[in-house]
Amino acid sequence: MSAPAAAAGTGPRRDARRVRFGHVLSAEWTKILTVRSTFWTLLAGAVVLVGFSALWALAFTASFDQMSARDRATFTPMLPTQVAYYFGLVVFGALGVLVITAEHTTGMIKTALTAVPRRAAYLAAKTLVLGAVVLAVGIVVTFASFYAAQGILASKHLDGSIGDPGVLRAVIGGGVYLALVAILALGIGTLLRHTAGSVVLLFVVLFVLGIAGGFLPSTWGDTVNKFLPSNAGGAILDPVHKSGSLAPWTGLGVFAVYTALVLAAALILFERRDP
């Protein structure tokens, strides 16, 4: 222990260096990179997206010879990745949840908000940093997921190329979709402030709702189904626009609107509640 004689220099000083939003961003950037949960969550997301894609491609090539002509016709080289997304979304979402709920459960939020008392700037910086990290990782992992499947599909000459119509858009759009999912999860985490509760709600919104929508009757059911979050967002992964779903960018736009609404609600409560 050093003597307090070395305390804090020459007494109070007034520093002219202004704090800008960039400083808050840089702090959030350091925060997300300095906890191990970030690394593990992203790794888990990558394993799921690449692994399920490869598994599904294996299963598909193995049973291809017994398939009907109709089943063969609906196949696109992007399909294994689309299937993997069903499971991968929630994992990337978990990172978005953890970014905020871990601060609540550890008490870090109190320290953080004394450092950055402007709630809107705080949440905005978190959103941008999380979005950037998941976008970058998401695009890379989606490429890997696509190529892992093509390698396996090649054994039956079913593989496609990144240059095929709509495929590049689907892969890059997939990364954007993952980033939006993570931000939606950040909003949910900010609202609920509880890790397990937020992950469960996210699972319901992304997984259960999308499946339940398929059971809705008649034509209004089909309309509702298209607009359910994971169905709207998932449209970006289809290289060709399928009937019964929204157009790719329209679907992703709808998902972005949902994300923005949740984030806005989160900010309103974040401003009002005492941490």
Next chain:
Amino acid sequence: MIEARGLTKRYGDTTAVDRATFSVAPGRVTGFLGPNGAGKTTTMRMILGLDRPTAGEVTVGGRRYRTLGAPLREVGALLDARNAHGGRSAYNHLLCLAKSNAIPRRRVDEVLDLVGLRSVAKKRSKGFSLGMGQRLGIAAALLGDPGVLMFDEPVNGLDPEGILWIRTLMRRLAREGRTVFVSSHLMSEMALTAEHLVVIGRGRILADTGMAEFIGANATSHVLVRSPQAAELARLLAGPGRRLEPAPDGALRVYGARAAEIGDVAADHGLRLHELATVQPSLEEAFMRLTGEAVQYHAGVPGAAAPVPPGSGA
């Protein structure tokens, strides 16, 4: 300079802080004294903009906390040592805080040295003892070299060496011209550190005064006298303006007489004295007298409660 005016916080029907008005001046250690649950932490949280006041306001250097541009360079606070993400190393925890307030990176090393955490700087803080966590919290408070410092129960979890260290640190910070506001429910600790006192009980400010004035106004000195002829001495000392109380061990406490007078009376009557001492009132005494009725959670009186269970025989 911290100034609270009519500061109030209500949670439903309970009023945690009730129209608190006080100010904390620079250049001295101001103690924030009150029993557990009196509203100390809630008041500090409102100063830091963490809790919104139900009514009234509090400013630091004339501005509300939430409007400060670089708050860590104006106010340093230790609320709870555990307010850090346990998965992050001490160094990275401080680095994140420094970046958010445009504080240079070298300052992180400086404060780590200052609190003696250099050797564990790269370790995750979840493995820290309570004392180490407390030091990390103090490092965070000092990070921005602020003019205002607040510590909520800073000696909790510290060993004797650590307690001495923080006591010296707080006084030094005050001597440098900073505003130092420190809460505690430990009277002895406060008596050693603080020069000025803000006393709170059940959410109300009961006193905002100097340490010596506070004790003088709420407790009086007395003389402790011990004699084998105590009964006779008591008879001789009784008189208008004087009050005699038996001390538990057979001695007498005499209020309203100086030691010299008592010694003279004893000598005049040939009474033997085994002890004659002037007792200065303690902060504890003054505090107990003032807050006697303001304590929120009264402890059961030992020996008085505990009814005999039926059938235990008597």
